[in-house]
Amino acid sequence: MKFRRILSIILVLSMILSLSACATNTGVKPTDEENIDAIFTPGTYEGEAEGFHGTIKATVTVTELEITDITVEHTETAGLGDKAVEKIALEVKENTSLDVPLVSGATYSSEGIVAAITAALEKAGADIAALKSKSVEEDEEAAADIEKTADVIVIGGGGAGLAAAVSAHQNGASVIVIEKMPQVGGNTIISGSAYNAADTERQSSLTMTDLEKQTVKDIISSEQTDPEVKEWQETLKKEWEEYLASGKTGLFDSPTLHKLQTYNGGDKIGNIKLINTLADNTLDSVEWLEDLGMEFKDYVFTVLGGLWSRAHKPEKPLGTGYIETYMNYIEENSSDIEIMVDTTAKSFIVEDSVVKGVNAESKGSKVTLNAENGVILATGGFGANVDMREQYNTIWPSLKDIKTTNHTGATGDGIVMAEDIDTSVIGMEQIQLLPMGDPETGSLSGNIEQGVQDRIFVNKEGSRFVDEGARRDVMTKALMEQEDSYMWVIVDKHSYPTGDTVNNFNESIDSLVEAGRAFKADTLEELAELIDVDPDELVNSVETFNDAVEGSIDDPFGRTLFDNKIDTAPFYAGARVPTVHHTMGGVEINEDAQVVDNNGEVIKGLYAAGEVTGGIHGSNRLGGNALADITVFGRIAGTSAALAK
Numbered sequence: 001m002k003f004r005r006i007l008s009i010i011l012v013l014s015m016i017l018s019l020s021a022c023a024t025n026t027g028v029k030p031t032d033e034e035n036i037d038a039i040f041t042p043g044t045y046e047g048e049a050e051g052f053h054g055t056i057k058a059t060v061t062v063t064e065l066e067i068t069d070i071t072v073e074h075t076e077t078a079g080l081g082d083k084a085v086e087k088i089a090l091e092v093k094e095n096t097s098l099d100v101p102l103v104s105g106a107t108y109s110s111e112g113i114v115a116a117i118t119a120a121l122e123k124a125g126a127d128i129a130a131l132k133s134k135s136v137e138e139d140e141e142a143a144a145d146i147e148k149t150a151d152v153i154v155i156g157g158g159g160a161g162l163a164a165a166v167s168a169h170q171n172g173a174s175v176i177v178i179e180k181m182p183q184v185g186g187n188t189i190i191s192g193s194a195y196n197a198a199d200t201e202r203q204s205s206l207t208m209t210d211l212e213k214q215t216v217k218d219i220i221s222s223e224q225t226d227p228e229v230k231e232w233q234e235t236l237k238k239e240w241e242e243y244l245a246s247g248k249t250g251l252f253d254s255p256t257l258h259k260l261q262t263y264n265g266g267d268k269i270g271n272i273k274l275i276n277t278l279a280d281n282t283l284d285s286v287e288w289l290e291d292l293g294m295e296f297k298d299y300v301f302t303v304l305g306g307l308w309s310r311a312h313k314p315e316k317p318l319g320t321g322y323i324e325t326y327m328n329y330i331e332e333n334s335s336d337i338e339i340m341v342d343t344t345a346k347s348f349i350v351e352d353s354v355v356k357g358v359n360a361e362s363k364g365s366k367v368t369l370n371a372e373n374g375v376i377l378a379t380g381g382f383g384a385n386v387d388m389r390e391q392y393n394t395i396w397p398s399l400k401d402i403k404t405t406n407h408t409g410a411t412g413d414g415i416v417m418a419e420d421i422d423t424s425v426i427g428m429e430q431i432q433l434l435p436m437g438d439p440e441t442g443s444l445s446g447n448i449e450q451g452v453q454d455r456i457f458v459n460k461e462g463s464r465f466v467d468e469g470a471r472r473d474v475m476t477k478a479l480m481e482q483e484d485s486y487m488w489v490i491v492d493k494h495s496y497p498t499g500d501t502v503n504n505f506n507e508s509i510d511s512l513v514e515a516g517r518a519f520k521a522d523t524l525e526e527l528a529e530l531i532d533v534d535p536d537e538l539v540n541s542v543e544t545f546n547d548a549v550e551g552s553i554d555d556p557f558g559r560t561l562f563d564n565k566i567d568t569a570p571f572y573a574g575a576r577v578p579t580v581h582h583t584m585g586g587v588e589i590n591e592d593a594q595v596v597d598n599n600g601e602v603i604k605g606l607y608a609a610g611e612v613t614g615g616i617h618g619s620n621r622l623g624g625n626a627l628a629d630i631t632v633f634g635r636i637a638g639t640s641a642a643l644a645k
């Protein structure tokens, strides 16, 4: 399977293809080519429409009867939206139809490319209604049933599943990964991609503030009851004393501080053993990814709700770097690792209480997958499954009408499958919301924050309402108390030194302003006018924040994470609303990623990793801990399954 970053595709029609397309087309094109009416005015035409990440531009070349070439320029997500754009452009061309199926999981990109081609064909004088009513015949004949065997079967081709596949192969296993969507990537590829790991080398360029020093002291002396957590505190105390004695000025950090922040940040109900394993292996897994070819920036930052500057940022946007890295390895080792997309796991094959394989379906045919060593469940969470949210949510008001950052495949299938074989499922009520959803789509795209330190949130009156460096649940609950649960992120030139500076989603601030998704002004008063908040109140909010940055006052909301003042034009604002982001509950595992049943016994042959698992993050997952979790436990699951027997 080919996986490449494609920002622009060129589809060239071969004579053979065009002739065969000509012969098979029905509906619009008359069969008797001697007496036909032209359906296009020959020429090359351009059309534009909005995709998920901005404008999609289609250049379409037509003869009187057919589309001979479609060239597309776009900035859709690599590995996801770009595949949809490519597939749809090809189908439109080959079928001379605008009624082509949209690509599941990439709806905005799919609709965008269809609209862009439509705009071009309108200019070519096409009867758009006729092209839209000419349906593409699907191949109704189901393929034969499939049966395959590998050492390790992985269910789910997101970050956890692909990490597991690579590590299983590195440990000598043959692997089959099944993925229900038409493409791999899951939530991982559309995530903000921040990866937490204590990494004092990258942290050495950050100066430690007095407030951060106080945070460490507070964590050392905080009230704890669990003996292992008290040991963490003892260790942290020693590490902190060593740091102070060393005279270093860079940001202090250690796996121990990471453990304590993860545990405290989840209200002390996260699984201590899993937290231990997570924080002890995060940096090693960054290095593992780098050995596989992944590139991270040489600095770290504080991601939303991450509480500390330890988030690693990939060089490539969103989560594309992770997926590309794994897929490059998989391509290079394709004789031993197979990816089957459009293949949905339905149930486990269990013999004598041992998981031996997976029953799945692919486009109507039955797929039986036998595992010599074990099955790894990596199907992600259930953030996109409204019924499951409603079933388990006890903490938030109804989540029925709240949008989500998740891809459409995040429907909790693996949890349901696991429950069918008496697996222990824990923490299902722990659903994470972010205060950072796009008001239209719920997506993280269009988010103008670059990190926690340099931005504030204001409500519709222009007033701050929360510590913007707080936990995600704390910030979202506070947002829900504001008018229309609606806020503005306010930043200045420190976040966007130039108009072409991009956010996490590779969107430049200029393009967001142009699309009306962000607002820009030379003064705060003008910005307030643009976003319809009280100018005096916005100025007052920013001034108070700036005083807190300076240290002349304590922040009224108890904020401790600061860097620059918001004082340099241009100023920017972007609207955000609550959005469902992560489901912390799921299948219970141990430190070896083995799945545990309702009696606390290991289920032989079954491993799990990633968002499908529960328990590690407690009531609130720290920002930046998901990528770390799926990588660390994906690797462990792959190794455990490969070495089992």
Ligand code: ADP
Pocket: 155, 156, 157, 158, 159, 160, 161, 178, 179, 180, 181, 184, 185, 186, 187, 188, 189, 343, 344, 345, 346, 378, 379, 380, 381, 409, 410, 411, 413, 414, 609, 610, 611, 612, 630
């Ligand atoms: P994680 O971060 O835990 O890896 P992701 O959401 O990134 O989670 O990936 C999970 C992947 O599992 C997604 O690509 C999703 O489409 C896939 N998946 C979910 N349910 C099934 C299923 N029943 N069969 C096969 N793949 C599935």
